[in-house]
Amino acid sequence: MQQKFIARLGIKAHNDRSDFFHELPLSTVNKRTIEISSKRDANGTLWTTKVTASLRHDVALLHKPCIIGVRCRDRFYILGTEDLPCHPTIKEGDLVDLTIELKTKYPPKPINKVLSIAPDCV
Numbered sequence: 001m002q003q004k005f006i007a008r009l010g011i012k013a014h015n016d017r018s019d020f021f022h023e024l025p026l027s028t029v030n031k032r033t034i035e036i037s038s039k040r041d042a043n044g045t046l047w048t049t050k051v052t053a054s055l056r057h058d059v060a061l062l063h064k065p066c067i068i069g070v071r072c073r074d075r076f077y078i079l080g081t082e083d084l085p086c087h088p089t090i091k092e093g094d095l096v097d098l099t100i101e102l103k104t105k106y107p108p109k110p111i112n113k114v115l116s117i118a119p120d121c122v
Contacts, residue, residue, distance in 0.1 A: 011069070
């Protein structure tokens with residue numbers, strides 16, 4: 001599948017049952033993409049969802065198991081669950097490089113409803 005541009009990224013703790021995601025401070029200069037691909041083998045199909053983005057500063061929740069809300073221009077994705085949370089890879093420099101790679105048996109399902117990523121988000 002082709003890469004998609006990420007408009008917003010949100011995060012919440014893996015055990016947070018609310019629908020609220022805290023907005024991550026995305027860099028407006030660097031690329032931020034989500035790529036969904038599949039690989040078939042003897043055991044079936046394995047789906048890989050990879051998110052890459054640069055943040056203006058570090059966020060403490062990224063260093064714990066979490067759930068990520070990805071808002072693209074035309075859809076939303078929720079990556080991770082309470083049972084299988086995301087474990088982002090963080091590389092600190094002038095900006096914070098964020099990489100999330102999630103492997104699952106099923107592709108992530110796009111959500112066509114508005115998620116609350118930030119209090120002022122409509």
